[in-house]
Amino acid sequence: MSKKIELKSTGETITFIKSTNETNGKFVETVVTLPAGGEGPPIHKHVLQAEYFEAIEGKLGLVCRDKKIVLLPGQSFIVPANTFHTFYSVDGKEIKLKTVFTPALSIEYLLTEMFKSSNRKNSKAPSSFDACYILWQIRGEYYLKDFPVIIQQFIFPVIALLGKLLGLVKAKSKTE
Numbered sequence: 345m346s347k348k349i350e351l352k353s354t355g356e357t358i359t360f361i362k363s364t365n366e367t368n369g370k371f372v373e374t375v376v377t378l379p380a381g382g383e384g385p386p387i388h389k390h391v392l393q394a395e396y397f398e399a400i401e402g403k404l405g406l407v408c409r410d411k412k413i414v415l416l417p418g419q420s421f422i423v424p425a426n427t428f429h430t431f432y433s434v435d436g437k438e439i440k441l442k443t444v445f446t447p448a449l450s451i452e453y454l455l456t457e458m459f460k461s462s463n464r465k466n467s468k469a470p471s472s473f474d475a476c477y478i479l480w481q482i483r484g485e486y487y488l489k490d491f492p493v494i495i496q497q498f499i500f501p502v503i504a505l506l507g508k509l510l511g512l513v514k515a516k517s518k519t520e
Contacts, residue, residue, distance in 0.1 A: 349459045353468050355379040358455055364448035371446040374455075375400070380438045383468075384431040387489035393445045395423045397431060402439030405432045415441075428489045450482040450518060457515045464514055473507030474515040476500040481518040 348359045355377075362373035378384060387407065397406060399415040406413040406421060408429045413421055423429045433439045445451045457478045461470030470478070479486060480501045487496055507513040 349456055350463075351459050351468065352463050353466055354382045356382050358459070360452060361442075364452055367448060369448045371444050372448045372451050373442065373444045375440065375442055377440050378431075378433055378438065380433070381436055382433065382438075387428050387430045389426055389428045389487050389489070390445065390449075390451075391426050391485055391487065393447060393449055393451065393485070394425050395429070396442075396444040396446070397421050397423065398442040400440040400442055402437055403434035404439050404441050405434040406430070407432075449485050453518050454478060454482055454486060461515055471512070471514070473503065473512040477504035477507060477513045477515050480504040481515075 346359060346361060347363070348357055350357045356379060357377045359375045359377075360372065361375060362371065364372055367373075397404065397415065398420040399417050401417060404415040406415065406423070406429060408421070408423050409427060414434055415421060431441065458470050458475065461474035461478070462468060464474075465471055469475075479496060483497070483501070487493055491500075504513065
């Protein structure tokens with residue numbers, strides 16, 4: 345497959361090495377390049393997915409269950425499903441890492457649409473309406489740590505619906 349997406353404001357790239365379709369939904373494999381000075385995603389959890397991290401180049405930092413872990417090239421770590429986590433460059437230099445999401449679920453949709461929305465805004469963050477819509481499309485799979493789950497389950501869908509009705513949602517639906 346080898347589809348590549350880029351977050352233009354930061355230069356972060358994600359290359360999909362194995363897609364959902366190629367693995368019959370068993371997993372998705374990516375290679376992520378986080379440029380010097382770049383930051384990883386906000387702290388989040390994949391409710392039903394484990395995420396495997398392997399450092400390829402540079403010092404990969406992980407925050408998992410509020411603990412910091414440093415991986416050097418060739419080292420790996422698995423974040424269990426339903427565990428808050430994020431990744432970053434330990435020394436601020438460019439890093440390259442492999443991730444594997446098991447099972448695949450909607451991770452390709454989530455990453456692709458979030459990057460597209462951020463690129464439309466020329467920002468690191470997607471539009472609030474798009475983000476709420478995307479998370480509503482994959483409800484129950486992914487949660488952000490900075491927002492109470494009840495807000496994400498009940499308020500985000502209202503924001504998504506309002507944005508859709510007002511023409512402010514530009515993200516595609518999961519079925520498009």
